[in-house]
Amino acid sequence: MIKTSEALHQAGITLRVIVFTIEDEQLKVIVTKRTTDPFKGFYNLPGGFIRKTESLEQASMRTIAELTGESDVYSEQLYTFGDPDRDSNGWWITVAYFALLPQDKNGTAAYRNDPACIALPIEKLPKLAFDHSSMVEYAVARLQAKIQYSTIAQGLLPEKFRLTSLQRIYEIILAKKLDKRNFRKKIASLKLLEALNEKEIVGRHRPATLYKFKTKEQVIFG
Amino acid sequence: MIKTSEALHQAGITLRVIVFTIEDEQLKVIVTKRTTDPFKGFYNLPGGFIRKTESLEQASMRTIAELTGESDVYSEQLYTFGDPDRDSNGWWITVAYFALLPQDKNGTAAYRNDPACIALPIEKLPKLAFDHSSMVEYAVARLQAKIQYSTIAQGLLPEKFRLTSLQRIYEIILAKKLDKRNFRKKIASLKLLEALNEKEIVGRHRPATLYKFKTKEQVIFG
DNA sequence: TGAATAGTGTCTTTCAGACAATATGCC
DNA sequence: GGCATATTGTCTGAAAGACACTATTCA
Secondary structure, X not given: OOOOOOEOOEEEEEEEEEEEEEEOOEEEXXXXXXXXXXXXXXXXXXXXOOEOOOOHHHHHHHHHHHHHOOOOOEEEEEEEEOOOOOOOOOOEEEEEEEEEEOEOOOOOEOOXXXXXXXXXXXXXXXOOOOOHHHHHHHHHHHHHHHOOOEOHHHHHOOOOEEHHHHHHHHHHHHOOOOOXXXXXXXXXXXXXXXXXXXXXXXXXXXXXXXXXXXXXXOOEOO | OOOOOOEOOEEEEEEEEEEEEEEOOEEEEEEEEOOOOOOOOOEEOOEEOOEOOOOHHHHHHHHHHHHHOOOOOEXXXXXXXXXXXXXXXXXXXXXXXXXXXXXXXOOOEOOOOOOOEEEEEOOOOOOOOOOHHHHHHHHHHHHHHHOOOEOHHHHHOOOOEEHHHHHXXXXXXXXXXXXXXXXXXXXXXHOOEEXXXXXXXXXXXXXXXXXXXXXXXXXXXO
């Protein structure tokens, strides 16, 4: 049926990671500027190759660690992109992963390892190289969907955080205001957080109780 | 950083399809029996290769069409499996798609093209070759999740169907009984179906109104 | 004491779930 | 008329959404 010359037994296969973080009250994605053609001067998503001895999961974690210096971030497989015209430079299949980089307690993104990387806000993101704009779009949709029925927001927060910070994560990702009382009622009913005997004092006002998630694992609460 | 000898620029890449259908009031998946080693005698998922001129989507649709004779079934990308030890026969990355084969009006599965294929019930499925059992598990989980907030059940039904048939689809996939009045109330509130001026008479009892989906596209109803 | 954020409760509406009797067509 | 499936409504409890005031700390 299939002529061997036509069949793509041996495809070039690459990995791309969509790393989100929240900085300056904005959802941002990490990109690098291309210095070679095609798409010279455009931003693209950081990527890497898969070693023969590692799983896709491991390859994505390694790539993210090389990029951010963080080896324990949340990540999951997003989608595999394989349109024949997505890269003029040959036939490439790209497995995309998305990941979340936590804020530190000051609300800025955690340390980033690679100086060529820059975090750009999702709003007003320029057109990216190849089909990377679609990948980001797809990842944002996944993130928006998943934050509503899982504890994925944990990946964007430091270990200890204020309820207000958690609410801001939701507001930024869903791009809408939430009612403070309803939000806290909902969070409390899920019983996934633990109040700590610690307060955080940020300004000249009442200090906030710090919370942490009872478990590090992602919880789905359908 | 990455030594070329270690990096997997050129992976063998294959496609596998998990085709579900409902037959004899059971959720079944289409498999074929292997005639060669490894896993000779085991069942495995039907698969294929990707041509250089087609997208992954197109390759999966083509594979499903070759298999079932149906060229317009519902399908979506499931997951990409790439563990280095998943196939002893070299390094293979497999992009898995899942698809739904509609019943015909008699409640049996639609025509199948490939005589080597057999549909086995999900309950009491034997261990499959390679990591195909995990793939089926993953696909079942996706199907169970998705039927609850989308019109994916449409893919398992003929164009015109009774509300009772729709309810049976839900009951079989979710493996639990549903209340008829609550089910119909819910379906009605979604306003996604259109009652036809046709009745279906199956036995010596009151005939049922036939319905169809207003649109062929999948609808997500959060 | 003023500024700024933390923390809290009620009412209304909507949706899910339990539950059973009547209707209709064929034989 | 008997059989078999189709069709329909109410009540209750839970969760979502609208809505505003008091508490606490520091400068």
